[in-house]
Amino acid sequence: MTLQTVDSEIVYDLIQDHLDVLLTLLEGPKPRQATVELLGSEATLNRFIKHGLLSACEDGRIQATSEGIRQSRQEGMMSFLERYIVPALASGLDAQAADDINVIANVWSRTFSLPVEIIENCREDLVQPLLEDLLAISNLPSTGESSRMSLMVVASTTGPENLIDTEIDLLQLAKSASLQRANPESRARAILTQLDAIMDPQRLEKSIETIESWLARLDKEFTPSQKESMQEPYCIALAVHWRRPETVAREAVEMVEPC
Amino acid sequence: MVRYFELDHFWFVVTKSRVMKMPTQTDAFKETLSSAAKAVGLVGAELQTFLSRELLSKVVLRKGRDVVLLTGPTGAGKEMVSALAHKLAELSLNRTGRLVELNCANLGANMFESQLFGYRRGAFTGADRDFEGFACQARGGTLVLDEFQSLPLEDQAKLLRFLGEREYRPLGSTQTKQCDAIIVLASNQQLDKLVEAGSFRRDLLDRAPAKITLPPLYERKGDVAELAQKFALEAGHDLEAEEFYGLTRRAKADVEAAVIQSGEISVRKLREVIRDAVFTLAVDGLGEAIESHQLEPSLTQHFRLTQINRALVDQAQVEENFDLLVSRVELEKLAQDHEVTEDSLHKLCSAIHSLIDDLDEGDKHYRRVSERTHRLSKVALWLVSGAKTQAEFRRFFGSTNFEMPTKSVAHQIYHEVYGRGA
Numbered sequence: 215m216t217l218q219t220v221d222s223e224i225v226y227d228l229i230q231d232h233l234d235v236l237l238t239l240l241e242g243p244k245p246r247q248a249t250v251e252l253l254g255s256e257a258t259l260n261r262f263i264k265h266g267l268l269s270a271c272e273d274g275r276i277q278a279t280s281e282g283i284r285q286s287r288q289e290g291m292m293s294f295l296e297r298y299i300v301p302a303l304a305s306g307l308d309a310q311a312a313d314d315i316n317v318i319a320n321v322w323s324r325t326f327s328l329p330v331e332i333i334e335n336c337r338e339d340l341v342q343p344l345l346e347d348l349l350a351i352s353n354l355p356s357t358g359e360s361s362r363m364s365l366m367v368v369a370s371t372t373g374p375e376n377l378i379d380t381e382i383d384l385l386q387l388a389k390s391a392s393l394q395r396a397n398p399e400s401r402a403r404a405i406l407t408q409l410d411a412i413m414d415p416q417r418l419e420k421s422i423e424t425i426e427s428w429l430a431r432l433d434k435e436f437t438p439s440q441k442e443s444m445q446e447p448y449c450i451a452l453a454v455h456w457r458r459p460e461t462v463a464r465e466a467v468e469m470v471e472p473c
Numbered sequence: 474m475v476r477y478f479e480l481d482h483f484w485f486v487v488t489k490s491r492v493m494k495m496p497t498q499t500d501a502f503k504e505t506l507s508s509a510a511k512a513v514g515l516v517g518a519e520l521q522t523f524l525s526r527e528l529l530s531k532v533v534l535r536k537g538r539d540v541v542l543l544t545g546p547t548g549a550g551k552e553m554v555s556a557l558a559h560k561l562a563e564l565s566l567n568r569t570g571r572l573v574e575l576n577c578a579n580l581g582a583n584m585f586e587s588q589l590f591g592y593r594r595g596a597f598t599g600a601d602r603d604f605e606g607f608a609c610q611a612r613g614g615t616l617v618l619d620e621f622q623s624l625p626l627e628d629q630a631k632l633l634r635f636l637g638e639r640e641y642r643p644l645g646s647t648q649t650k651q652c653d654a655i656i657v658l659a660s661n662q663q664l665d666k667l668v669e670a671g672s673f674r675r676d677l678l679d680r681a682p683a684k685i686t687l688p689p690l691y692e693r694k695g696d697v698a699e700l701a702q703k704f705a706l707e708a709g710h711d712l713e714a715e716e717f718y719g720l721t722r723r724a725k726a727d728v729e730a731a732v733i734q735s736g737e738i739s740v741r742k743l744r745e746v747i748r749d750a751v752f753t754l755a756v757d758g759l760g761e762a763i764e765s766h767q768l769e770p771s772l773t774q775h776f777r778l779t780q781i782n783r784a785l786v787d788q789a790q791v792e793e794n795f796d797l798l799v800s801r802v803e804l805e806k807l808a809q810d811h812e813v814t815e816d817s818l819h820k821l822c823s824a825i826h827s828l829i830d831d832l833d834e835g836d837k838h839y840r841r842v843s844e845r846t847h848r849l850s851k852v853a854l855w856l857v858s859g860a861k862t863q864a865e866f867r868r869f870f871g872s873t874n875f876e877m878p879t880k881s882v883a884h885q886i887y888h889e890v891y892g893r894g895a
Contacts, residue, residue: 290725385799
């Protein structure tokens with residue numbers, strides 16, 4: 215799987231401004247005219263091509279140049295939280311609370327006692343392989359109508375001491391993580407990562423299984439957080455949010471409410 | 474059909490919303506303010522929120538009858554705010570006169586009276602024609618006296634009389650005129666200190682009861698990025714750089730950090746810095762946007778910083794604003810999901826907080842507590858009914874006069890939910 219790493223501020227802005235369209239194109243090529251309409255203008259498409267995110271196929275359709283994109287935050291922390299993280303968290307929490315049949319929302323959490331070296335390498339050594347597995351799943355052939363799935367991974371050594379039980383706990387963890395991530399000295403001790411991918415119901419199910427297997431491996435490998443432990447407490451939470459595409463949602467509603 | 478809230482989630486929103494300030498304006502006023510702000514080119518959601526409360530209470534509700542004292546550091550935007558107040562008065566109070574500004578610091582000796590009140594031809598040496606005066610020019614509109622603190626004490630006395638009586642006589646005339654303009658006294662000085670020093674009259678301060686103090690730029694953290702972007706685009710427009718989209722997100726974050734770190738007070742200064750950066754970079758060709766590494770030299774030089782410490786600013790902003798952000802997002806979602814206005818939910822949350830505070834503080838005075846629950850129940854009843862209009866609300870209870878609340882009750886509850894009333 216090809217993963218493109220983005221360091222440029224301009225490219226970061228371009229991606230953030232048109233994330234939904236880019237995700238759609240990561241699914242597969244689209245006709246040029248349709249792409250221009252989605253992006254809003256020919257000039258924007260040209261910018262995507264100029265920066266190597268999109269290219270023209272031989273048949274004239276527009277395709278993404280890689281199967282996935284990885285980027286680090288290139289903006290202020292509050293702007294990042296406001297635009298990206300908190301709305302995604304809020305959607306997930308609300309759906310979980312509301313039992314909305316049109317939304318899949320799951321939250322998992324663990325607290326461990328870990329040596330600092332493991333904590334500081336958690337993002338690369340443990341979380342990144344999970345994200346790559348999920349990206350690989352998103353690249354499997356589509357078997358149904360797809361929609362955007364967001365996975366938030368939030369971790370911190372200064373979060374709540376107990377398992378994430380409530381919405382307030384999860385948001386408190388996100389706050390702790392963002393404070394640590396904002397500080398170069400403590401950045402490595404926290405994770406605030408979001409993965410966005412297009413999934414159909416089958417791929418989504420596979421993704422959730424993958425996440426749960428991943429967590430089971432962590433449970434085997436690490437000890438739960440203990441107060442007297444010499445190691446650092448580390449709270450990690452994952453939140454998935456996926457909204458059913460419209461036609462699937464309609465069918466689901468018809469199934470639930472027989473005429 | 475009754476719409477029920479998910480109470481657990483609603484209670485979560487109530488808890489979080491404690492950090493939010495209660496809006497006091499109707500949707501109609503907000504729209505009017507927004508139109509006025511657009512018309513005068515005011516940028517900055519934070520400043521607009523601040524001004525919406527101030528201008529409503531100090532200008533609109535007083536029908537412009539009280540003299541406004543507008544203070545703030547140099548470059549904070551007093552001119553813009555005066556223009557906004559004028560535009561707002563035009564839209565809300567149907568005023569049709571002009572906005573007239575007189576800079577008192579630029580007046581020569583003994584010119585204040587003649588310029589403000591006007592004069593007849595021959596009233597004094599050099600008066601070779603009639604001049605109606607700034608007070609007359611502003612009739613039906615707005616009169617701004619900028620840097621009025623620079624007036625000598627003798628002229629301050631004349632101003633004091635004018636503000637009290639709203640009457641004046643042009644020099645050389647026997648006719649007394651009335652001034653119905655909204656009067657704005659603007660100053661960038663600390664007037665209390667001038668009073669102590671004996672160069673400014675205390676009673677002149679007292680004659681301007683509607684006081685608005687503009688915050689310095691570094692206190693308007695939420696507006697800095699928006700302002701910087703506006704100034705960058707203006708400069709790009711001057712250069713006819715069609716592909717230029719302004720500052721990158723990271724560059725905007727750096728501007729925010731630089732302003733807060735340096736304690737910069739002036740919007741005007743920010744404009745200079747950004748324009749300077751754009752024109753300097755344009756020498757080698759302006760790209761799609763200005764990135765942080767390109768902007769940093771301008772920022773550190775102009776704001777006299779050795780380094781921009783974004784981390785410190787980021788942390789401070791998260792500490793200060795995270796809870797507010799969460800409550801805003803949650804309230805927005807809840808309002809959207811239940812098709813009610815955010816203001817209505819806000820009122821309900823605010824009323825619940827007041828009730829809890831009363832009970833917590835041991836002030837369980839029955840009448841006061843029951844007044845609060847009375848308000849709460851009215852707002853809650855409206856929300857539960859799902860009504861958007863008074864007629865819908867009445868029909869919710871039934872179809873006969875016996876079943877429905879009276880029109881006056883529905884009207885009262887409507888204003889409780891949507892209106893300005895407390």
